[in-house]
Amino acid sequence: MLLLFLTAFLASLVTAAPISDGLIVIQETAWGYGAGGGIVGLIIFILDVLIFIEIFKSGRPTSHKILWALLVFFFPIVGLIIYYLFSDRQRYTSNYEALP
Numbered sequence: 618m619l620l621l622f623l624t625a626f627l628a629s630l631v632t633a634a635p636i637s638d639g640l641i642v643i644q645e646t647a648w649g650y651g652a653g654g655g656i657v658g659l660i661i662f663i664l665d666v667l668i669f670i671e672i673f674k675s676g677r678p679t680s681h682k683i684l685w686a687l688l689v690f691f692f693p694i695v696g697l698i699i700y701y702l703f704s705d706r707q708r709y710t711s712n713y714e715a716l717p
Contacts, residue, residue, distance in 0.1 A: 665693050
């Protein structure tokens, strides 16, 4: 009975899906906005990768490393700013040189 209900539910979702109107929007410049694409997105991605490397090389406890990494992962731009402002990076530099 449950299988029949799930099958009917999924079939109704498929038939209720909107059909594309054929309108395709092409971005004219490569300067995209936010962390979603373009050159700005690429810069944010590179900075986030550098932050991940710095977080996992630091002398922080593992739980703090995971929390900082999750913050930067789920909020790429805001997490990057919060990390630079509030992470106390100089205190946890042990075997590596922190990013400027």
